[in-house]
Amino acid sequence: MRKLYFLVPGTGGKFACGGLWAELKTFELAKKVCSAELVTYKQRENNTLFLDDLIERSPFNLEQITFVIGWGFDVPKIAQKLSQCHLIYHAHSAGYGFTLPANIPIITVSKNTMGYWGQKSPNSLIYYLPNQISPEFYNLNLSRDIDVLVQTRKSSEYLIKQLIPALKQKCNVYVVDGFVADLAQLFNRTKVYLYDSAEYWAQQGVSEGFGLQPMEAMACGCHVFSSINGGLSDYLDPGFNCQKIAGYSQEYDIKRILEVVNQNTAFEMPAILLNEYREENILARLNLILTEIDEFFDFSQSSAGNIANLTNMRIMKLNAQRVWKKLTRR
Template sequence: MRPLRFLVPGTTGRFRCGGLLVELQTARMLSALGPVEVVTYRQREDGRPFLADLLREESLPGGAGAALWIVSWGFDVPWLLRQLKGRACAYHAHSSGYGFSLPAGVPVLAVSRNTLGYWGDRAPRNPLWLVPNALSPEWLERGQRTGAGERSIDVLVQRRKNSAYVLKQLVPALQARGLRVEVQSGWVDDLVDLFNSAKVVLYDSADYWRGRGVTEGFGLPPLEALACGCVVFSSFNHALADTLDPGRIGHQLGSGSLPADLEAISAAARDPAAWRPDQAALTALLASASEADLLTRWRQALEVVNQHWDRIVAGEPALKAPPRWWLQLKTKLRPIGSLAGRLRP
């Protein structure tokens, strides 16, 4: 299998975010399969290779032993793929909706069915694989050790991505009912401990992503909360619908009216056991998000991606899908052609 190179803009400062941590975790996890490097391309960092240097120093690879480059960073993807033209690469697709098209033959490693379906429509002839994000072991281990009775926070809300409805209407109304509500903002050293201290977690990202025109690529916070034994009230936009099932695994947030939310969340804080997910379904969900399960998925995906690039390097042309405008034009012109045939003498 080809060595892997994960491209990220940087790993410190303004680049530090949830998406970066997931990408670094994936790189660490896949080091069990073979050599892995994390390569930066905007910020030079001590001890890490820099994209421009590697491209200048290395000639275009021609053999199967060359690296497989993994790109992922949203708006940077088209530029990165132009830089990597002629090299084996794959798109690790999180959020969708950026509007760009992929070159023929570039595989898509989608983190959710929502994203998989998006690229199944936009790039139906590119190799497509589903490789959801993994929960790191501490989420599963800590979730098993902490009981609901020991939790000091009735309702936990992470400020980032949550809606104005949650922050400005729901939180004050819950506090007025005497519930212990914590709104977390900024960096937390031990996020696992924070989740294990909460009975109920609220996550409403629909407005956040609608305002940006792209999607919730995977939605780790609700899954992390479920792993820690919390009751989750969430929106069901985009990839959140991959893991959440209204009333069975998680509950809808913003369901009809403010009083309805207040009654449901208050009841869940009083008696979390009555509102917890279906345990068989949750156990299966968490098992599918374990690193062991995801490592198997990645191994299968990378074997096929490597075989695909072996064929391309050997000279086989990549399949191309007809452009959408051409398919739509043919559909519009078909009735005209049919009418002309009927009118022909």
């Protein structure tokens, strides 16, 4: 199997975010399947390869390596720079607007994102590899002294300025506005976790790629009230494993949240749902996906693609043909 080079702009600092942590987790999992190294391309870091140095100094055979690109805003530029190399796009969020040639396989972290690329790049190889829920996220059966937990990052204006102030008058609300060293422990102290990111991602112009926090909270026994945008729709099922936040009115949200708080029972997450996101399943899927992609790269070395791309020009042509057929039938 070809060696993988995972490209990230940096491993911390201004690049720190959920997408980066998810990418680094995938890199660690990939090392259990094949040879893999981490490479930065914006921020030089100690004990980490830097892309420009790697290209200039390494005498490797380009046919025997694969670069994994995943930082949405940088993908078009990186893909152009490494156009002579084997590339895999590890797609988190959707909606960046760029297209990719069919010789770049796409691995998506959610079925929501997979559907986006299935429409956007119908001639590409596309696979689904969910993000990992780390083993520390499970129900410790602790006493839950926090009624409602919310993190300010990505939260809607409604959540921060209306719902939370109103809830604080009725129950114990804990607001997180920064890094949490042990999020699993905090989730295990919490009865209800609130997550409302639709407004945030609408402003960014791209989708919620996966939404780790609601899944991690559920794994720890929290009842989740969440938006259902983007990748969250993969696993959240209102009325069955969660409740929809921002439902009709502030008063209705408060009524439903307090009912759950007063029940004082932990959420029991079905093992069949959680197992999909644990390491054992992801490693099995990753091994199969990388094996198939490696076989594809072998094939593509001696065979060119010959399926017409679904470009804007081709869509216009197809629409014109459809209209013409309707006219001629009349």
